[in-house]
Amino acid sequence: WGSPIFWNNPSSPTLFVWSNEDHLKAFSLSNGLFATTPVAQSAVGAPAGAVGGALSISSNQNAAGSTILWGSIPLQDPDHATVPGELLAFDASNVGVELWNSHQNQARDDVGTWAKFVAPTIANGKVYMASDSGQLVVYGLLPPASHTVTTVDDAIAGSADNQFNYFGGWGHCTNCGGPPLYDQSNSWDNAANDYLTVSFTGTQIKFYGVQDPRHGIGAVSIDGSAETNIDFYASTRTGNVLLWSSPVVQSGKHVFKLRVLGTQNPNSTGNYAVADRVDILTGSPASAPTGLSATGQSSTIQLAWTASSAAQYYDVYRGTTPGGEGSGPIGSPAGTIFTDSNVVPGTTYYYTVAAVSATGTSAQSNEASAAVGSLLANGTYTVTNLAANMVLDDPASSSALGTNVILWPANGGNNQKWTFSSVGNGYYTITNLSNGLALDDPAFSTASGTQLVQWSLNGGINQHWLVAKSGGGYTIKNQSSGLAVDGASDAQGTNIVQAAPTGQSNQTWLIQ
Secondary structure (H helix, E strand, O other), rough: OOOOEOOOOOOEEEEEOOOOOOOEEEEEEOOOEEEEOOEEEEEOOOOOOOOOOOEEEOOOOOOOOEEEEEEEEOOOOOOOOOOOEEEEEEEEEEEHHHHHEOOOHHHHHHEEEEOOOOOOEEEEEEEEEEEEEEEEEEOOOOOOOOOEEEEEOOOOOHHHOOOOEEOOOOOOEOOOOOOOOOHEEEEEEEEOEEEEEEEEEEEEEEEEEEOOOOOOOEEEEEEOOOOOEEOOOOOEEEEEEEEEEEOOOOEEEEEEEEEEEOOOOOOOOEEEEEEEEEEEEOOOOOOEEEEEEEEOOOOEEEEEEOOOOOOEEEEEEEEOOOOOOOOOOOOOOOOEEEEOOOOOOOOOEEEEEEEEEEEEEEOOOOEEEEEEEOOOOOOOEEEEEOOOOOOOOOHHHOOOOOOOOOOOOOOOHHOEEEEEEEEEOOEEHHHHHEEEEEEEHHHHHOOOOOOOOOEEOOOOHHOOOOEEEOOOEEEEEEOOOOOOOOOOOEEEEEEOOOEEOOOOHHHOOOEE
């Protein structure tokens, strides 16, 4: 029911087959013939029924130990049924060695229900597995562990760091019987506004409590922030229950607080808050993202940046003035691209990005700015530099390919008039009225300081220019390089260049 997979191993070419109701088997190829006795087989087999394993193979150019045989199998007979599935990884040089499967940490890695006969796909260091649960599951290497965990039991009492500091009439029990408790101890209180604190140095704290039919509601917070209510009620008594994880915070000293509310949910017969332990996470946060860029589109702004080591996700911050990004993120994508759709035409937005890991939030990235692509009507305009008060000029009405575009005092000539024609999504071609040649980033250069030229219109994105509102005028950015049209200096005859966007007046143009 599944295709054989061939590994052209230079030392021992091998064919893999996982037939129905059988084990995964490997057959060697020698002198043009396959052996009929397998050289290896897996310990795990396919279940009863009309099904085998769907296979794929990956390798880092046959480097020793890098070749993996991936198999997708159901865990029950899938004939006329939807059943759970499992993805497995085997050492291709000996499929008797299972490297990993999606049920070793099922809460994190479960593939869901089995997509019949669908083989895994491997690309760029990740494994993609379809699921009949209506999802695509993507597997990759986990980030390296970069934090430590310190567990503090509720019985460790005092006012120092990593101790429970109790205020009010808390009761305590050590060597307690009953259901599992962490270190067989717990602490309780039901008087409203009694509280406990734990001072710690780290990046996150996790609170574990005891739930019971007689327990009520408490409020937790960190560093005096807004409280979050947690419910200690459960229909049966259970200890060592994770009830709250704080946000990831900057590495440093912090204070956790649990306050007794003296209230309960309608199902409870009491209002006790009961502590069992905390886990304190410490370590270095992820490195700050680099290379943040912002590109205005017709109705959105596209952000992109370079990934940070150990980042689990990223927080994106936005403002309307340089350095004015707010303290609350506008989005928290897992990848390194973000589209800001909540933007207003005519407004320039400023962005920074921070990486968030299990050990904290990084410093913020470089700042990038952009505006939504303007709704400039197609037509012919004079383009005036705001800093120099001179216009974009084809020198001496030249029609020679490669002629540099310059700044020159306005004189009303056709060589100072430019026709803007929309190519969609906020981009335009800009052609000179005198010679019909297009404003061009020569040879798709990405170098800041490249002098801009005129060239025959050819449809290349190095001739596409994003026009966006900026202050009292517009910015003009090349689609290929992402660099802005820059007056370079205020001198007459200055060659126009492209440069990293700054939002300054030498990159601001009046289009009239």
